[in-house]
Every structure is written in C-alpha cells, then in structure tokens.
Amino acid sequence: MSDDSNGGSRPRLKLGGHLxxxxxxxxxxxxxxxxxxxxxxxxxxxxxxxxxxxASIGYAMFNIDPDAVSGxxxxxxxxxxxxxxxxxxxxxxxxxxVFLAKRDDEEGGIGAVLTDGGREIRETLRGGDD
Amino acid sequence: xxxxxxxxxxxxxxxxxIGVFGLLTRRNALLFLMSVELMLNAAxxxxxxxxxxxxxxxxxxxxxxxxALAAAEVAIGIGIILVxxxxxxxxxxxxATTMRW
Numbered sequence: 372m373s374d375d376s377n378g379g380s381r382p383r384l385k386l387g388g389h390l391x392x393x394x395x396x397x398x399x400x401x402x403x404x405x406x407x408x409x410x411x412x413x414x415x416x417x418x419x420x421x422x423x424x425x426a427s428i429g430y431a432m433f434n435i436d437p438d439a440v441s442g443x444x445x446x447x448x449x450x451x452x453x454x455x456x457x458x459x460x461x462x463x464x465x466x467x468x469v470f471l472a473k474r475d476d477e478e479g480g481i482g483a484v485l486t487d488g489g490r491e492i493r494e495t496l497r498g499g500d501d
Numbered sequence: 502x503x504x505x506x507x508x509x510x511x512x513x514x515x516x517x518x519i520g521v522f523g524l525l526t527r528r529n530a531l532l533f534l535m536s537v538e539l540m541l542n543a544a545x546x547x548x549x550x551x552x553x554x555x556x557x558x559x560x561x562x563x564x565x566x567x568x569a570l571a572a573a574e575v576a577i578g579i580g581i582i583l584v585x586x587x588x589x590x591x592x593x594x595x596x597a598t599t600m601r602w
Contacts, residue, residue, distance in 0.1 A: 392525035392526055393522055393525060393526045395521075395525065396518050396519075396521040396522035396525055396526075397518065397522070399518050399521060400514055400515060400518035403510075403511075403514035403517075403518070404511050404514055404515075407507050407510040407511050407514060408507055408511065410507065412505065412506040412507065412554070415503050415506070415553060415554045415556075416554065416555055416556035417503065417553060417556055418553065418556055418558075419556070424558065424561065427558045428558050428561055428562050428565070431558050431559065431562045432562055432565075445556065445557065445558045446557055446558070447557055447558035447559045447561075447562055448559045448562075450562050450563070450566070453563075453566055454566075457566050457569045457570065460569075460570065460573050461569060461572065461573050463573075464572075464573035464574075464576040464577055465576060467576070467577050467580060468576040468577060468579065468580040469580075470580070471577070471580030471581060471583060471584050472580050472583050474587075
C-alpha cells in the first residue's frame with residue numbers, strides 16, 4: 372500500500388517552460404564542443420627548454436628587453452600600459468566598493484568621511500552664523 | 502604534458518556554459534557573481550593553453566590582467582549586492598524590479 376499515485380513525498384521531475392534557459396546553456400555547450408572537436412590544430416610549439424616562464428612574464432609585463440637579461444626567455448609583448456590601466460581600474464573599483472558599502476545615514480554625521488573640510492560640523496557647533 | 506588544443510577548448514566551453522547556465526537559472530545575486538567568475542576563468546584557460554601552443558607568454562600575461570579585472574568586478578558586485586540587500590531585504594535579483602532609491 373502506498374500513496375505514490377497521489378504524489379506522495381517522492382521527488383518528481385517538473386517539466387515545463389522554465390527549463391528552456393538551462394537547456395539553452397546545454398545546447399550552447401553541444402554546439403561549441405561539436406565545432407571544437409571538428410577543427411584541426413597543428414602540433415604545439417611549446418616553450419623554449421630551460422626558460423623560466425615566471426621571469427618571462429615579468430619581463431613581458433614591464434617591457435624589459437629579453438636581450439638585456441641573462442638566461443633563456445620566452446618572448447612576449449610589452450604590457451606596461453595595460454598594467455597601469457589595470458592598476459587604475461582596481462583603484463576605482465575599491466573606491467566604488469567603499470562608496471557603495473557606506474551607509475546613507477552616516478553621510479552627514481561625524482562617522483563618515485569629511486569631504487567638506489569639517490565645515491558642516493563647525494556650523495552645527497556654532498549654530499551656523501559665521 | 503600538453504594535451505591537444507581541442508581538449509582545452511572543450512574544457513573551457515564546458516566551464517563557460519556552466520557559467521551561462523548559472524546566470525540563466527539562478528536568482529541569487531551572489532551566485533550570479535560566481536557564474537560570471539566561471540565565464541572569465543574559461544577565457545583564462547584558453548589564453549594559457551594557446552600561450553603554450555604558440556610558444557609565447559603574451560597569453561599568460563594577459564590572463565593575469567583578466568584576473569585583476571575579475572577582482573575589480575567582484576569588488577563592485579559585492580558592493581551592489583550590499584545595497585540591494587539594504588533596499589530590498591533580499592538578494593533575489595527578480596525582486597529588484599524598481600530603482601526608486
């Protein structure tokens with residue numbers, strides 16, 4: 372004797388339109404895998420034997436000429452401009468995160484950052500007539 | 502040690518599609534951030550794999566910049582989720598249908 376016919380507590384697969392977005396992602400993978408597996412690549416060139424990859428990344432990141440240093444170096448493009456741009460982007464991101472995380476009701480109080488040189492506090496203490 | 506480039510491409514496509522799946526099916530804003538992170542890291546796999554394929558460190562260097570950009574994106578994303586929770590008492594992305602504040 373069981374109530375499975377009435378639903379019971381067994382988990383059931385719910386089919387319906389809400390599955391479409393998930394199936395779209397699976398379908399995207401199927402298409403991508405099909406294309407990638409049908410494509411053909413040659414043999415990989417690989418890195419030079421004995422070359423230090425970490426050092427090579429450092430040289431590429433700061434535009435250091437590989438001929439000026441000792442040891443085997445894997446060639447790469449210069450990235451110093453991108454490095455500075457990313458540094459600025461991270462700086463802006465941390466400022467934005469702090470700005471978003473700050474509570475609105477603290478903005479006028481003493482707890483918040485004084486962006487007006489403390490003028491508001493002075494006016495509050497002196498009564499504003501100055 | 503280096504598998505065929507197709508293997509890396511399929512791995513990357515799988516991780517990318519897991520990210521797309523998460524974006525399309527989840528409602529929690531934190532899981533959205535995780536999904537975007539998966540998609541960015543799928544790109545990193547391709548950059549590193551083809552860096553070795555061409556014998557050039559440009560791809561590996563660029564993947565470092567992608568990681569830094571992902572960190573910046575998460576910093577802003579967490580801040581937005583914090584504000585979302587304050588205003589809606591929830592981080593369900595379907596709840597936030599108004600921009601009143």
